[in-house]
Amino acid sequence: MKTCTVCGETKQVAEFYVKNGKIMASCKMCDRARVQLSQAKQRKRMGEEAYLAHRAEIVRISRLDPDVHDRTVLYSKARGRALELLRKLYPETFEKLLAEERTNVPQP
Numbered sequence: 001m002k003t004c005t006v007c008g009e010t011k012q013v014a015e016f017y018v019k020n021g022k023i024m025a026s027c028k029m030c031d032r033a034r035v036q037l038s039q040a041k042q043r044k045r046m047g048e049e050a051y052l053a054h055r056a057e058i059v060r061i062s063r064l065d066p067d068v069h070d071r072t073v074l075y076s077k078a079r080g081r082a083l084e085l086l087r088k089l090y091p092e093t094f095e096k097l098l099a100e101e102r103t104n105v106p107q108p
Ligand SMILES: [Zn+2]
Pocket: 004, 005, 006, 007, 008, 009, 026, 027, 028, 029, 030, 031
């Protein structure tokens, strides 16, 4: 049994994901909620078209290149290609994102 640091519930070890041989501090339910929340935030920040293009690229690249296990590499590749795609398909959204990126002030 293990206690989740997020919800505080004590659960079976099977209710936790294992990362690099270590059991994660938060349970699967909390981890999924965290991922969904960050995706929702990202979606809102990037805008619908950009977000979907980005997700589509992640799926496409991970299919083409199954050796990309490093998520950081995968995500940055996907982001670059998604932005290229976005510039062609939705130039207005791209310009808007670009302008936002430039004026982006880190949140406190
Ligand atoms: Zn939890």
